[in-house]
Amino acid sequence: MLKVRNPMNMKLGYQLLLSYIVLAIIPTYSIGYYAYTSSVHALQQETTLSLQNTLQQIQNNIIYKQNEMERTVGQLFYDQSFQEAIYNYVNGWDGYLTITQNVQPRLSAAVALASYDVELVTYIKDPDFPEIRHSATGNPLNQGKQTAILQFNRFPDSQELDTIPDQALSQGLWTQTAADKMYGNITYLRKLTYFQTGDTLGLLQVTARVQDVFPALKNANLGEGSIIVVTNTTNGVLLRTGAPGPLPDWKHPTLHALTFTEIISGQNWHVTAYVPLSNIHRESENIRNITILICALVFFCLLLFGWLISHYISRRINRIVVAFRALQIGDFRRRIPNKQEDELAEIENAFNEMANNLGILVQEVYINKIKQKETQLNMLQAQINPHFLYNTLSAISRLAKLGENDKLQHMLLSLARFYRLSLNNGRTIVTVEEEVQQVQTYLDIQKIRHGDDVEVRYDIDPEALAYSTLKLTLQPFVENVLTHARFINTIHIRILVQKQGGDLIFQIIDDGIGIDDAILTSLKTETKHYGIQNVDQRIKLQFGDAYGVSIFSTFGIGTTVRLTIPAWQPDIRKNTGSIASQT
Known part of the structure; x- marks a missing residue:
């Protein structure tokens, strides 16, 4: 039998977690249920208002595009100079000038007013007026903006034109010719009359693509399954966008859709939108799903609440452990930042203080070691220099007795240069070039002493000369060669300096x-x-244990001493003579 555990006997953390879950689920469920039941009504109202605004914007856009075409015609309809040119046209050179300098420029200027491709055709009643037409076949709008002048009897639907009231043509009329229906175009007609007499001069026709006059329909998106249709009582459907299939019965809408209609002012056009209610219900379902998801997330977050607390504490403890491990491997700069004032913060503060004290002690030991090595370096120089100076002065004395003044002068200059480079203002960090010059000077003096018994070859990488090294690193080994190699005849010494990657x-x-x-x-x-x-x-x-001196030797053959340091360039001018000053 499964034993049910008394909740009061549970750990305090679990009791708190259970109470949080109960207190959070009840209001979350209530709010979610209310939100779901009220969302459908709110969405319907919002959708209705949005659709009405969208249709109103579509209507305004259509009117704006209509006005563009009407302005194109109006530019000529109200142009008295244009009317005078047509009314007073006579054949001959004057007539040619009238067309090229007056009529055609005004037609081109009128077409340029449109922001989309249009064809402007002027039908002239004067039988003597010459025709100017373009040679395009098919849809004339495929050639861009076009103008033409034709005789009045060339109007394609002249019989239908006779049925249109004269007043309608005088005010302007939107229609579709047979060619327009074929190519998806629409036409605006207006009778051109002479302003002085009222005589009919002809007919102005501007044609554009239906989609250019109704661009707002193309970009309108009312949801899946929605349809927008522009209709008129004369030509039926002018343009349709949206879902394919048969058009719904606009006059008898069902309970499964919302239908809205706007009338284009000044025209017998209707813009009708059909929006399935399933779109609205789908949005409501999304809200329901989101509400369920939020409730689940709240439950999950509360379930994790206790775990997050323990994780927070363990993370802080782990941070302390990591800091101790870093301290163990010698990273005395590691600190544990904290802004809390709890018990763990006291441990972290104690660690920071301990690491700081250890760092100071280690730094003091490190500096003492460096100073010890500097003392040894000074002792080494104190040993080398007097012994070297004694031998050099002895050689100078012999040269003076023998009267070899050139060698004597050379040795004195080399000796002066050697001590100048050795002292080097007390600096312990020198450039590679200075270190090489110091050992070269030392060997120059030795070559004067030993003559042809010492041959030296230098292979120096110019790229390495600008880097820095420790002072007096080469001379001890060169001196060791001259002292202990026990050469019988000539000894050959090769000094090689190279930069390999990041090392010298x-x-x-x-x-x-x-x-x-x-x-x-x-x-x-x-x-x-x-x-x-x-x-x-x-x-x-x-530089660390990765660098240093290695000696390779085969008895009876020779010796190779290899020194490796990193390629570095400290500010030698700030060196006060102590290696410790560089740390």
Whole structure:
């Protein structure tokens, strides 16, 4: 038997969640039911008003397009100069000038008033008046805006014209000729009379596409299954848009549709819209579905409410864990932002304070290590420089005794340059070019001392010269070659500087006696080789363990020392002489 659990014995979070659900569903259901029952009535009223406004806009648009065509005819109907030209026409050169300079320009100007393609034909009763026609076949509107002058007896529906009251023609009449019905056009006619005598000069006819006169119908969208029809009592349906099929019975509407009719003022035209009620019901169904969806979403949101609270707390705890892990791998800059004042916020504040203190301590240790390496560098220079200076001065003394003044001068200049580059205003960060110049000067002095026993080749990548390096990185290794390679005859030294990707590679290659494995190991461990170790440790301390010094040697063949640093360009002018100042 299934045991029903007492709601009072449930956890408080579940009790709150259940009460939220009950309190939310009751008003949501009531409001949704009311909204659904009232939506149909409201939609019908809104749809009725919208349809009436739409039909009114369609009516206004049709009247505007009609006025365009009527203005085209009116431009000529009220033009007395145009009437004078036709009434007083005589054959000959004067008549030709009348047509080309008076009649035709006015016809073209009248056609230009229309915003769509029209054909303007002037039927002249004067049998001597020449005809001017275009050669288009088929629908004349396919050729764009056109004008023509024809004899009155060429009007296509002259018999029907006789049945039209004279007053209607004088005021203007909309109709469709047989050709218009074939091509989907519509025509506006108006009798042209002479303003002084009232005599009939002819007939003005302007023709346009039905869809250009009724463009609003083409763009009107009253919903699926809706139909809009323009009709008149003479020619039946002028234009129809919307759903295909037979037209509904406009005079006997059913309960399944809404029917609206507007009369075009001044014309016997009717614009009728037929809108199925299913469109309105479909909108009501959409509201019902949306209401159900909203109720379901409210229920789902409340169901997730308790979960969101626990998720919020666990997310904050996880943020603290992530911060501790970052601290564990050495990221002392990580902080936990918080704006709360709860217990978790106290933990976060304590972590931030601890990380800040640890960062300060680590920074102090790091700076102390850097200063220690700088001290070792100074000690290395203190060892190298006096010994080097003593040997150089001894060589200078020998050169002076031998009277080799050129070599003596060269050595003195090289010695001065060497110390200028070595001191370098106390800076510990120099350009690659300065470091290369320093070792070149050092080797120039050694070559004077040793003569042809030392051959040096430089392969320097010009792109690498603008980057920066640590001071005194090459000389210890070059000095080691000259001191320990134990060459018998000539020793060849090659100094290579390259930029590879984002790194700078320095190589000192010699063909000396080489280093056996035991000595090679001692170079990395024994303190007596701290000059080499100092370079490696300074590089690693400045750039990380991925960079440093590597030595490759084969006993009896030679040695290659490879130094790797990143390609970097700090502002050396701001260097105060301390590597620590760059951190």
